[in-house]
Amino acid sequence: xxxxxxxxxxxxxxxxxxxxxxxxxxxxxxxxxxxxxxxxxxxxxxxxxxxxxxxxxxxxxxxxxxxxxxxxxxxxxxxxxxxxxxxxxxxxxxxxxxxxxxxxxxxxxxxxx
Amino acid sequence: xxxxxxxxxxxxxxxxxxxxxxxxxxxxxxxxxxxxxxxxxxxxxxxxxxxxxxxxxxxxxxxxxxxxxxxxxxxxxxxxxxxxxxxxxxxxxxxxxxxxxxxxxxxxxxxxxx
Numbered sequence: 001x002x003x004x005x006x007x008x009x010x011x012x013x014x015x016x017x018x019x020x021x022x023x024x025x026x027x028x029x030x031x032x033x034x035x036x037x038x039x040x041x042x043x044x045x046x047x048x049x050x051x052x053x054x055x056x057x058x059x060x061x062x063x064x065x066x067x068x069x070x071x072x073x074x075x076x077x078x079x080x081x082x083x084x085x086x087x088x089x090x091x092x093x094x095x096x097x098x099x100x101x102x103x104x105x106x107x108x109x110x111x112x113x
Numbered sequence: 114x115x116x117x118x119x120x121x122x123x124x125x126x127x128x129x130x131x132x133x134x135x136x137x138x139x140x141x142x143x144x145x146x147x148x149x150x151x152x153x154x155x156x157x158x159x160x161x162x163x164x165x166x167x168x169x170x171x172x173x174x175x176x177x178x179x180x181x182x183x184x185x186x187x188x189x190x191x192x193x194x195x196x197x198x199x200x201x202x203x204x205x206x207x208x209x210x211x212x213x214x215x216x217x218x219x220x221x222x223x224x225x226x227x
Contacts, residue, residue: 043218103155
């Protein structure tokens with residue numbers, strides 16, 4: 001069964017600090033990995049998408065890394081802002097099968113002033 | 114904003130009732146996927162529609178059914194509502210059913226079953 005695990009479950013940091021969120025997956029055959037930001041009660045919004053051959057991708061203050069050998073990804077947020085408070089969800093796609101996208105349960109990030 | 118809209122925003126139903134949720138996809142998108150997201154959890158895949166045909170289904174019972182219309186908008190129907198059906202229901206549209214294509218999510222419909 002395809003699975004995506006994220007850690008930590010929740011995180012509180014001071015505004016301006018950096019943080020790193022982790023994602024481990026067992027999805028096969030792997031197609032791509034995405035990070036989404038989801039504000040409370042809203043739909044997820046895509047931050048980055050990486051294929052097997054990419055090991056890093058940036059989107060402003062967000063930088064995602066992918067190690068396809070160890071099946072791990074991280075999302076690094078630099079110089080955090082209050083608006084970064086949200087859930088961050090790791091989503092892994094498989095090339096085959098009915099359940100093509102497997103979602104992690106997310107990391108709840110809270111930025112405090 | 115992604116251009117994907119959902120209605121209604123919130124809904125309260127009683128156990129045993131039936132509900133229909135609606136989704137308008139982004140212009141030009143022929144694929145719509147539906148997800149159920151319980152509080153504090155990640156979205157769970159319900160099913161996907163591509164050009165009016167079901168194209169994959171997650172582990173949900175048959176009382177969860179759907180439709181896609183010629184304009185690619187979509188409906189999610191849930192019969193015989195149970196308390197555990199209370200969740201945020203998300204739809205996402207994309208240009209293609211291929212997993213490499215980006216999915217754009219709507220704001221969701223919050224369903225409460227009492």
